[in-house]
Amino acid sequence: MKISVIGTGYVGLVTGVCLASKGHQVICIDKQAEIVNKINSKISPIYEPGLEDLLSNVIEKGKLVATTDLKSAVMNTDISIISVGTPFGDGKIDLRYIESAAKEIGNVLKQKNGYHVICVKSTVIPTTTDTLVKNILEDSSGKKTGDFGLAMNPEFLREGKAVEDFMYPDRIVIGAYDQESFETMKKVYEDFFDSPIIRVNLRTAEMIKYTANALLATLISYSNEVSVICEKVGNIDVKEVLEAVTLDKRFNPRVNNQLINPGMVSYLRAGCGFGGSCFPKDVQALSAFSNEMGYPPFMIQATLEINNAQPYRLIERLLESLGTLENKKIAVLGLSFKPETDDIRESPSLAIIKGLLAKKAKVIGVDPVAIDNTKKKFPQNDSLYYSADYKNALKDADAAILVTQWPDYIKISPQEFKDLMKVPILVDGRRVFNKSAFEAAGVQYIGVGLT
Secondary structure: OEEEEEOOOHHHHHHHHHHHHOOOEEEEEOOOHHHHHHHHOOOOOOOOOOHHHHHHHHHHOOOEEEEOOHHHHHHOOOEEEEOOOOOEEOOEEOOHHHHHHHHHHHHHHOOOOOOOEEEEOOOOOOOHHHHHHHHHHHHHHOOOEOOEEEEEOOOOOOOOOHHHHHHOOOOEEEEEOOHHHHHHHHHHOOOOOOOOEEEEOHHHHHHHHHHHHHHHHHHHHHHHHHHHHHHHHOOOOHHHHHHHHOOOOOOOOEEOOEEOOOHHHHHOOOOOOOOOOOHHHHHHHHHHHHHHOOOOOHHHHHHHHHHHHHHHHHHHHHHHHHOOOOOOEEEEEOOOOOOOOOOOOOOHHHHHHHHHHHOOOEEEEEOOOOHHHHHHHOOOEOOEEEEOOHHHHHOOOOEEEEOOOOHHHHOOOHHHHHHHOOOOEEEEOOOOOOHHHHHHOOOEEEEOOEO
């Protein structure tokens, strides 16, 4: 099929490239000529494992092209997928980019003959597609929904695993205005053989996405709340507690006497808290929307409050050990919110850097790919500098905080910490290191959920 994808951010570009790899003819649209030129030059503007190689392949095959010309793209395709940003700000979801995209598409539809489906893939609060988007499309096109198709197709992509998740999805959710909209969207995914396609209405599709993200975020905050209780009681290791709890067959069923160990269990682990482009803004948006509807979402709000506090607990634990952080050199190992991405949006590292600087510490941030993005948020200065070399960061440091589980960092030996650091103190914000091994090497170990 001929598909136009509006927005070449994280979701839009992955969607466009993966659909092109499945044989569809894809046009990606972005307002920034610099981004369009990069894509057409086979350079991915975002860091995502496997994406650039796939991008190069589909461009060479003539299956994908990028442009700034939305009108031409919509006129020459059968489906337009809206994948623009929906940030959270001023206490609510910001839908200005959705509104703009819908209006521009509608203006083109006014001049276009034939059936065209508009599909919202951006994460939007329930009622957005069947009210806001629908009304804008009708007003700007002069047509009625049904003359054109309308769908909502949420994404379920993990950063660092996005290509894999798109190509081998757990499920494909299609919210459709009518049967023709659904049948058209179904053709987009006809080559995704083993993935169940779930047809729902537009609002249900929107709510599925929010519910999925809020549930996973809640599991993380629940684990972190338990970790605080373990720290307060003393002589309890939250890691042992949660590992034992998740061996319950309702979490970890056995098949042929083998533990399944589902991915959901990985969210029941204590750490620095969640970040990224999805969980923080989506949970905030759902909370704000629920309040607007007249129901205060107590659990969802608590999930956010626990998460906001968690990074600062690591600083307090370190402060208890050192007494003061003023003029202390603290190495922050990992800046991206998770490994295999350069995304720092809402990363716990940002709160940790901010908190350390407020305590007048000297901070050195380390990351293999996310330094440039972090510098835009926190420019280098006399109290904050960066290095791609963890050894440089650890040299003569008074303490180190592991924030991101980059493979190179979790392989650092206790002896290396001991030899490089001025004061060998490690705050393990992800609970990946062995406490006994570090203490045997003479490194003071501070772990989340462990006193």
